[in-house]
Amino acid sequence: MSSKLQTAMEGLISVFHSYSEKEGDKYKLSKPELKNLLQGELAELLMASKDPTVVDKIMTDLDENQDGQVDFQEFVVLVAALTVACNEFFIDYDRAYKKGN
Secondary structure (H helix, E strand, C coil): CCCHHHHHHHHHHHHHHHHHCCCCCCCEECHHHHHHHHHHHCHHHHHHHCCCCHHHHHHHHHCCCCCCCEEHHHHHHHHHHHHHHHHHHHHHHHHHHHHHC
């Protein structure tokens, strides 16, 4: 039986490849594949942005080697940054809630 962390890692790999295999290099996300992944997996965060160029900005930020695609390592940077931001949000929310009580 896998640990929670191992299951999460397997999930990240599975999600990435379920979108990267659609066109071109099956080990990288093209811009349309990245957009589909963001819309399919992170729709609430994407909608909260209200910036119509958010996918372009994410693509530019993630594409470290500037090949026009996002590989798995670049994708993990996005997931890590979003996870840290969510954790900070919940810590701040918890502190504010405890102050109010």
